[in-house]
Amino acid sequence: MSNEINAKLVELAQAVLAQLEEERPPAIHIPQRGLSNVFFDDGERILRLGDKTSKRSFLNIAHTKKFMQTMLVAEYAKRLVADDKHAGIRELYYALKHSIAKSKENTFEDQNESNIIIEDLERTLDVLREQLNLTADRRGFIYGDIEIRDSGDRFNASKLGRGGWAVPGNIEDITFKKANVDYILAVETAAMSDRLIEEKFPVQNNCLLVACQGQAPRGIRRLLSRLHVEMNLPVVVFTDGDPYGWYIYSTIKQGSINLAYLSNTLSVPEAQFVGMTMDDIETYELGGVTEKLKDLDKKRIEEELKYPWFQNRKWQKQLNKCKKMGVRIEQQALANKSLEFVAKEYLPEKIESKNFLP
Amino acid sequence: MSNEINAKLVELAQAVLAQLEEERPPAIHIPQRGLSNVFFDDGERILRLGDKTSKRSFLNIAHTKKFMQTMLVAEYAKRLVADDKHAGIRELYYALKHSIAKSKENTFEDQNESNIIIEDLERTLDVLREQLNLTADRRGFIYGDIEIRDSGDRFNASKLGRGGWAVPGNIEDITFKKANVDYILAVETAAMSDRLIEEKFPVQNNCLLVACQGQAPRGIRRLLSRLHVEMNLPVVVFTDGDPYGWYIYSTIKQGSINLAYLSNTLSVPEAQFVGMTMDDIETYELGGVTEKLKDLDKKRIEEELKYPWFQNRKWQKQLNKCKKMGVRIEQQALANKSLEFVAKEYLPEKIESKNFLP
Numbered sequence: 001m002s003n004e005i006n007a008k009l010v011e012l013a014q015a016v017l018a019q020l021e022e023e024r025p026p027a028i029h030i031p032q033r034g035l036s037n038v039f040f041d042d043g044e045r046i047l048r049l050g051d052k053t054s055k056r057s058f059l060n061i062a063h064t065k066k067f068m069q070t071m072l073v074a075e076y077a078k079r080l081v082a083d084d085k086h087a088g089i090r091e092l093y094y095a096l097k098h099s100i101a102k103s104k105e106n107t108f109e110d111q112n113e114s115n116i117i118i119e120d121l122e123r124t125l126d127v128l129r130e131q132l133n134l135t136a137d138r139r140g141f142i143y144g145d146i147e148i149r150d151s152g153d154r155f156n157a158s159k160l161g162r163g164g165w166a167v168p169g170n171i172e173d174i175t176f177k178k179a180n181v182d183y184i185l186a187v188e189t190a191a192m193s194d195r196l197i198e199e200k201f202p203v204q205n206n207c208l209l210v211a212c213q214g215q216a217p218r219g220i221r222r223l224l225s226r227l228h229v230e231m232n233l234p235v236v237v238f239t240d241g242d243p244y245g246w247y248i249y250s251t252i253k254q255g256s257i258n259l260a261y262l263s264n265t266l267s268v269p270e271a272q273f274v275g276m277t278m279d280d281i282e283t284y285e286l287g288g289v290t291e292k293l294k295d296l297d298k299k300r301i302e303e304e305l306k307y308p309w310f311q312n313r314k315w316q317k318q319l320n321k322c323k324k325m326g327v328r329i330e331q332q333a334l335a336n337k338s339l340e341f342v343a344k345e346y347l348p349e350k351i352e353s354k355n356f357l358p
Numbered sequence: 359m360s361n362e363i364n365a366k367l368v369e370l371a372q373a374v375l376a377q378l379e380e381e382r383p384p385a386i387h388i389p390q391r392g393l394s395n396v397f398f399d400d401g402e403r404i405l406r407l408g409d410k411t412s413k414r415s416f417l418n419i420a421h422t423k424k425f426m427q428t429m430l431v432a433e434y435a436k437r438l439v440a441d442d443k444h445a446g447i448r449e450l451y452y453a454l455k456h457s458i459a460k461s462k463e464n465t466f467e468d469q470n471e472s473n474i475i476i477e478d479l480e481r482t483l484d485v486l487r488e489q490l491n492l493t494a495d496r497r498g499f500i501y502g503d504i505e506i507r508d509s510g511d512r513f514n515a516s517k518l519g520r521g522g523w524a525v526p527g528n529i530e531d532i533t534f535k536k537a538n539v540d541y542i543l544a545v546e547t548a549a550m551s552d553r554l555i556e557e558k559f560p561v562q563n564n565c566l567l568v569a570c571q572g573q574a575p576r577g578i579r580r581l582l583s584r585l586h587v588e589m590n591l592p593v594v595v596f597t598d599g600d601p602y603g604w605y606i607y608s609t610i611k612q613g614s615i616n617l618a619y620l621s622n623t624l625s626v627p628e629a630q631f632v633g634m635t636m637d638d639i640e641t642y643e644l645g646g647v648t649e650k651l652k653d654l655d656k657k658r659i660e661e662e663l664k665y666p667w668f669q670n671r672k673w674q675k676q677l678n679k680c681k682k683m684g685v686r687i688e689q690q691a692l693a694n695k696s697l698e699f700v701a702k703e704y705l706p707e708k709i710e711s712k713n714f715l716p
Binding site for chain 2: 080085086087088090091092093094095097098099106135137138139141148149150151153155159160161162163164165166167168169170174189190191192194195198211213288289330332333334335336338339
């Protein structure tokens with residue numbers, strides 16, 4: 001793998017070098033970011049990047065700084081891959097930040113600048129930043145009966161007490177062996193995961209439990225995608241019943257619009273949503289433990305109503321119902337029935353009867 | 359342990375019952391919260407709770423609701439302890455939230471109300487909420503050569519690849535065996551922890567690595583305190599060089615003013631601070647990779663200048679220097695020297711020469 005990545009980086013550099021040697025002004029072509037260059041592939045049910053590119057030219061003074069930044073980041077990634085080392089994207093920023101000789105210009109003013117260049121490189125080379133050995137901050141853990149191998153260690157994630165395995169930011173080098181489970185339950189909060197672990201839900205329902213701890217970080221999204229593809233495990237997502245929770249589901253399922261080019265390796269288009277839904281409030285008589293929507297929630301509903309993968313009767317109904325009711329419902333609100341309710345009734349019933357949103 | 363906790367809860371209830379049977383208006387005495395009932399124990403070097411109490415009386419209408427809430431929370435904790443179950447503090451809120459018969463009053467309006475009652479109970483009974491089987495949301499992980507036992511499992515936290523063990527919110531029931539290390543390094547960010555794990559810092563320097571992932575959550579603070587006391591391991595803290603990072607150190611070392619009554623079981627008064635400091639900026643020529651302080655940072659400096667445990671020459675110097683320079687320095691900025699610098703030079707040199715702040 002790293003040979004292939006190395007080759008892509010070298011190819012980029014050699015193209016620039018060739019232009020210089022021919023005394024032509026160097027330029028590179030970068031696939032455009034943003035909505036105008038993204039489309040929803042109805043067949044594969046994922047976001048894809050279009051074929052519009054921008055020319056980034058060294059002698060165009062509007063591009064000069066970004067061209068320089070692109071070369072710096074590519075060169076740093078090249079060294080990381082060669083040395084088999086990994087750096088956080090914040091470390092990359094600090095490593096490359098310096099003032100340029102005989103000027104007051106800095107290579108980068110803040111980390112946003114280097115983050116954008118990293119995304120440019122991902123699109124240009126069609127690789128994940130993780131494959132360039134660049135790592136985002138990690139969060140989240142996995143619990144359940146799967147054997148994982150990493151750095152010469154071999155362990156089962158169901159034999160770690162109630163803790164589970166803390167998932168690294170970069171999981172490119174780990175391998176999975178034997179998963180004695182039927183599916184994966186991805187859970188929004190750590191507290192709910194703790195609850196399910198205490199009730200032995202993963203054992204009794206033969207599933208892996210993956211805690212996102214908020215919006216699913218890239219390490220977790222990559223883990224879900226790899227487990228889905230390599231171990232052939234369905235992914236079921238369990239979040240709060242609110243626009244933020246549904247956005248977490250959307251990101252796991254389809255990727256984000258900003259990073260559409262990563263959809264094939266970071267998302268699980270076949271993921272299904274078990275809850276919470278607005279219907280749950282009625283079905284389980286939870287009207288007394290809802291919370292009022294905030295303005296930001298309402299704004300997000302309007303955005304989600306337009307998402308291509310929410311263009312179906314079931315999701316439109318839930319989103320409109322949420323707008324109309326003006327309330328949200330949290331996973332923990334199920335404790336209003338009883339502490340065990342979520343593990344003994346809510347989830348088993350909904351999962352058994354495949355009462356999912358698409 | 360749970361017998362002792364159970365006895366405390368029963369004692370609280372019986373005191374109320376006795377008053378009712380004597381036809382006296384029931385009341386309980388709760389140690390006061392806030393700065394006026396907190397003092398710094400210079401001998402033990404920890405925050406302690408004073409002996410001022412408030413009377414919470416059922417027939418005082420200013421207290422009636424809180425009295426009712428206190429009974430509800432205590433009763434719920436009693437059930438948790440009896441059933442050997444754990445609930446998140448958010449679950450407790452939802453479990454107890456209901457409207458009161460023949461009224462429009464809710465038992466609790468929002469989670470802040472139940473959180474405060476939990477703190478009241480902790481002070482009144484002199485127990486941790488974790489001992490009442492109430493758990494805060496978890497974050498953080500541990501990596502290194504220690505054997506941990508939890509729920510019948512037994513594993514070594516150095517044999518989990520690059521991931522480490524995800525620390526549960528409640529660690530009261532875990533036990534530690536054999537720690538083949540000399541000290542514990544508590545690190546602010548997960549990204550820096552990943553960096554140190556990749557450089558094999560814990561192996562080469564014979565230490566455990568504990569990632570806080572921001573402000574140290576209660577599970578991590580309890581873990582550090584227990585490891586310090588039970589395994590006799592010194593704790594060294596490594597954060598960003600800014601008021602927020604120093605606040606993380608302060609919380610690990612002394613506890614927070616709000617939760618002063620927990621100092622003896624949640625803090626490590628002997629903890630030491632390895633960096634980052636303002637001096638590091640000069641020593642390691644990092645002037646080019648500092649960031650400007652924000653207003654909130656400046657406000658926090660003023661607060662920290664007054665903390666009892668920062669009343670020493672070294673800390674006053676750093677805090678005043680930060681104010682004067684108007685900049686902060688992040689852990690990741692050390693990558694400006696080289697990716698390996700933090701693991702191969704910065705930390706080993708400072709730790710070897712005991713170049714700590716107290």
